[in-house]
Amino acid sequence: MPGVPLGVLDLVPIPSGATAARALRDTIDLARQTERFGYARYWFAEHHLNPGVAGSSPAVVLALTAAATSTIRIGSGAVLLGHRTALSTVEEFGLIDALHPGRLDLGLGRSGARPSGRTAPPPPAATPVTEGRAPNGLKIPPRFSFEHLIGTPRFRLQQQLLHQPGARPQDYGEQVDDVLAFLRGDYRAADGTEAHAVPGEGADLEVWILGSSGGESADVAGRNGLRFAANYHVSPATVLEAAEGYRAAFEPSDHLDKPYLSVSADVVVAEDDETARELATGYGPWVRSIRTAEGAIPFPTPDEARARTRTWTEEDHALVADRVDTQFVGSPAKVADRLEQLQQATGADELVITTITHDHADRVRSYRLLAEEWGRR
Numbered sequence: 001m002p003g004v005p006l007g008v009l010d011l012v013p014i015p016s017g018a019t020a021a022r023a024l025r026d027t028i029d030l031a032r033q034t035e036r037f038g039y040a041r042y043w044f045a046e047h048h049l050n051p052g053v054a055g056s057s058p059a060v061v062l063a064l065t066a067a068a069t070s071t072i073r074i075g076s077g078a079v080l081l082g083h084r085t086a087l088s089t090v091e092e093f094g095l096i097d098a099l100h101p102g103r104l105d106l107g108l109g110r111s112g113a114r115p116s117g118r119t120a121p122p123p124p125a126a127t128p129v130t131e132g133r134a135p136n137g138l139k140i141p142p143r144f145s146f147e148h149l150i151g152t153p154r155f156r157l158q159q160q161l162l163h164q165p166g167a168r169p170q171d172y173g174e175q176v177d178d179v180l181a182f183l184r185g186d187y188r189a190a191d192g193t194e195a196h197a198v199p200g201e202g203a204d205l206e207v208w209i210l211g212s213s214g215g216e217s218a219d220v221a222g223r224n225g226l227r228f229a230a231n232y233h234v235s236p237a238t239v240l241e242a243a244e245g246y247r248a249a250f251e252p253s254d255h256l257d258k259p260y261l262s263v264s265a266d267v268v269v270a271e272d273d274e275t276a277r278e279l280a281t282g283y284g285p286w287v288r289s290i291r292t293a294e295g296a297i298p299f300p301t302p303d304e305a306r307a308r309t310r311t312w313t314e315e316d317h318a319l320v321a322d323r324v325d326t327q328f329v330g331s332p333a334k335v336a337d338r339l340e341q342l343q344q345a346t347g348a349d350e351l352v353i354t355t356i357t358h359d360h361a362d363r364v365r366s367y368r369l370l371a372e373e374w375g376r377r
Helices: 020-037 058-068 086-099 153-162 172-184 216-223 236-249 273-279 283-291 302-309 314-325 332-346 360-375
Strands: 006-010 041-044 073-076 104-109 206-211 227-231 261-269 328-330 350-354
Touching (some): 058 104, 086 104, 104 172, 172 206, 216 227, 236 314, 236 332, 273 328, 283 302, 328 332, 332 350, 332 360
Parallel strands (some): 104 206, 206 227
16 A cells, blocks of 8 residues: 555564574564565564563664664564663663664553553544454454463563562553653653663654553553554454554644554465465464463474364364454465555554564565565555
């Protein structure tokens, strides 16, 4: 679609039989390739204690990638503020910006953050969804609840390991305010004491807020007049709510005079539908490993994936249905059609593509075929 850029979201996945070092080398190669294909951005997610994901530190990986590319914007999708301070975040990105000025996106997420004392305004009435479809036909599955994960030993251990003993994460909205103040150079403590982030102050960063619903993240993005990225690939049930909540909360700022929205999608493209479906076979078992608190497994080959799903119960299939049903898999034309549908339903200004296959060459080809098809529209 003319005027709708495509970006990349990379988790630095580790394929079965490979290593983190291999995954990192493949990521740097993919960044170079997608820059050549014409993608606008390359973002890194933050995940911890996952055997199949090497992207534990967006700042470190994007520093490596910045040195290997020259024009594509690079950034975090997202830094999880619940695991760090505003100052450390601005300093990290300020360091990278010092050598690669004007190319960095600082995407902020709230996972692990302390619940806010404020109550965000309720999102506006959502676009009507009838029989699991938006008015233009976009698949909107039933809402998935993550409550079962919160009490698991693995989740509790992750929270324990990511925080200093006895520490409580700062309120998310306050942290974002502090990040912006450090970047502007006007941070003041409650007693009036000044603090200046060096490097970081004055860095030419594009600040984004990432969120999965029309709640606090959408509200924080809107009231600060920041760019917002909604996660269809993580929470497809709430993407319309997230987009509408952000727009309802938006106030013009020095950053933007009107809302600016990006929406993510999970995609696998091949020359034909059958080949694409084969490449995407591992997606269901991979999602299940996350949603059972096992931690993302190394991404399986199609044969390994079939061996896993052979003994699945109805509950196993239900656990991943919303993600599998909303993954865009097929030929370039078929996937591009579905991306157009997603853009039209959400009014997105940009789309962010995340693609995982077992073989690196298939992943590169998927991004290439999609870029070629998108460029013809």
